[in-house]
Amino acid sequence: MMPHPAATIVFLILIAAVIVLGFAAGRWNAGNLAHIEEWGLGGRRFGTWVSWFLIGGDAYTAYTFIAIPALMFGAGAIGFFAVPYTVVCYPILYLVFPKLWRVAKAHGYITGPEFVRGRYGNRWLALAVGVTGIFATMPYIALQLIGMQTVIGALGLPGHIPLIIAFAVLAAFTYTSGLRAPAMISIVKDLLIYLTVLTAIIVIPIELGGFGAVFAQIPTAKLLLPTPPADSGGAYTGYATLALGSAMALFLYPHTTTGILSAAGPRVIKRNAALLPAYTIMLGMLALIGFMAVAAGVRDMPEFASGFAQYGTSFPVPALLLHAFPGWFAGVAFGAIAIGALVPAAIMAIAAANIFTRDIWTQFVPTASTGGETQVAKLFAIFMVVGAVAFILAIPATYAVQLQLLGGMWIIQTFPAIAFSVFTRFFNGWALLAGWAVGVVSATWLAGLNHFTGAIWAFHVLGYTLPSYIALATVLLNAGVAAALSLPLNALANDRAGDETSAADYG
Amino acid sequence: MIKILLLPVFVLALAVPFFNRATPVLFGFPFFYWYQIAIVPVASLLIYIVYKVEDKGEAE
DSSP states (O other): OOSSHHHHHHHHHHHHHHHHHHHHGGGTTOOOTTSHHHHTTGGGOBOHHHHHHHHHHHHSOHHHHHHHHHHHHHHOGGGGGHHHHHHHHHHHHHHHHHHHHHHHHHHTOOSHHHHHHHHHOOHHHHHHHHHHHHHHHHHHHHHHHHHHHHHHHHTTOOSSHHHHHHHHHHHHHHHHHTTHHHHHHHHHHHHHHHHHHHHHHHHHHHHHTOHHHHHHTSOHHHHSOOOOOTTBOHHHHHHHHHHHHHHHHHTTSHHHHHHHHTBSOHHHHHHHHHHTHHHHHHHHHHHHHHHHHHHHTGGGOGGGHHHHHHHGGGOHHHHHHHHHSOHHHHHHHHHHHHHHHHHHHHHHHHHHHHHIIIIIIHHHOTTOOGGGHHHHHHHHHHHHHHHHHHHHHHSOHHHHHHHHHHHHHHHGGGHHHHTGGGTOOOSOHHHHHHHHHHHHHHHHHHHHHTTTTOSEEEEEETTEEEEEEHHHHHHHHHHHHHHHHHHHHHHHSOOGGGOOOOGGGGO | OGGGGGHHHHHHHHOHHHHOOOOSOBTTBOHHHHHHHHHHHHHHHHHHHHHHHHOOOOOO
16 A cells, blocks of 8 residues: 555654644744734745745745756656746846835835735725736645645545645634734754655666756757748747746736735845845756656656556656656655645645735725634635635646646736736726726637647738747736826826825835 | 845746757766756755845845
8 A cells, every 4th residue: 555665764754754744834923813914924024045045945846846847858848938938937036126125115015916906006906916826826726736646645545634724724723823824834844845856857867878868868849949941930939038037927926926025124135136036946857857757768668557557647757757766765856845745835826815805805805804804804815725625626637727728827927917017007996997807818718729738829920920928928918008098097097196105105 | 126036036047948858968868857956956056146236134
């Protein structure tokens, strides 16, 4: 019943240790956890290193660790877009988010949508931004569960029971400890991940005869991007727009915004824009594990046949780890991936709960009082986790992947309302809402034409074919609509009087 | 104005036609792979320089 005893025991010990840590975290640097800024934002006092672990643990998730190598394993070079993606996101972090932190601190905002409401005095625009965040987060939590399910399955543990237990505990410590729990656990998680990846990229290539031998096993068609035809941007524009669009979207997700706003100040964010790329090097190495799985030939090993049959292309990483490492170290690696699911899942639940409380509940429910807002947030966080578990148990995993793809295309539509607005008050709130609607509808429509499986659409511009990440093309349309409508709307019904922020708030 | 140093980060990372090639190989890595990993510390350094020049020593 336990095909990998050493791996399973080490795995279970790690998970148990992390659970204890999660409950203990509430006492760490204790604040009044009945206050939502303490529960949901850790009191805005995380320093450079805690923020580094927290934002790193938040942005580079278990799903990433499974999905990026899986993409390299299946599709080849295109999967490496994750590296330029997590390079260009950092200048964006540096330019936009220290300003967002300052204005949020000055006015007590704990979410992106609250800033939008304060800036434009428009709760409907904030509702659109907030609902987009919650909808983009739901499938993201579900995918963390899938990441965890894959390693639990690889250990040969039975059925859904371990998954349900893990996430019941997650819901419990999120409820009691708030953001301090994932902040503390992320330190353990990241150390385990670095240990696993460093060991893997040293040991496995030696077993396979060096990196040269690994790359030599990859077919030429997958080793590089195909050269585009003369009248098309081909895979080149596809790759670059995928990287840039994903980078623009990354810090707009509620969980990443929460991670940033929990920092102690703008300098912590700026330093982290320079320090967080260390995770990108790790991610690049991890992506290459997909190629190592090809070179090791795990696909054709009989002991992994049932795993590939059940988990498909997400199975190469667990299979390679089991194949290449002694049992106890495979347990460490699987523990790292599973904890890598719990950290972002907790932050996602907290972030969605902050949005529900501040941008929906207290704004649109007439009987709501700010006194009970922390209780509302705690209950909504549990709802998010339970919902994600139910989603995974009831619906095929491919739907979660498709919804996650859509989530990225939706969340980027909040870029004009959030990122542009820390620099300028040129836009009109209703124009931004119209731009958002055009962006969401056109992105969903194009993704539908791709049957919700492809992220890239081939646009035809003046006889030239320009394949582009749908999210990037549609957010340009969104920004164009918002700008074009802002001119007449500002002339007819200027909403600048609704701006509760002042230039000094942005620093 | 020092923020102009952030622009090369985008150029280096998104210049796909330039780096989509197999040679020169470094430590067994085709150019496509080692180049994209190598620009990560470069990006980090550029962001750090911008931070250091702009930093006025205020509170966190």
